[in-house]
Amino acid sequence: MFRISYVFLFALMAQVFAMSSVSAQQGHDACARDVSRFCRAQMNEGDSVVLGCLKQHRSRLSRACEKVLTENGQ
Numbered sequence: 001m002f003r004i005s006y007v008f009l010f011a012l013m014a015q016v017f018a019m020s021s022v023s024a025q026q027g028h029d030a031c032a033r034d035v036s037r038f039c040r041a042q043m044n045e046g047d048s049v050v051l052g053c054l055k056q057h058r059s060r061l062s063r064a065c066e067k068v069l070t071e072n073g074q
Helices: 002-017 021-038 047-056 063-071
Strands: none
Touching: 021 047, 021 063, 047 063
């Protein structure tokens, strides 16, 4: 189950940020812990729900994840 979550997170970050594969991996790496920490309950509800969750917890996100969101207009 945990392994599937990381596969889902990679796909999520790739779609949400629509970046090259290298940048998508960096986005995944930057936000994976934050998604697991703050948005675990929403992980199966779709990309926009998880992105909304990250935005709700913006003040608590890691600097790296905050940077990825900001750089991608979120």
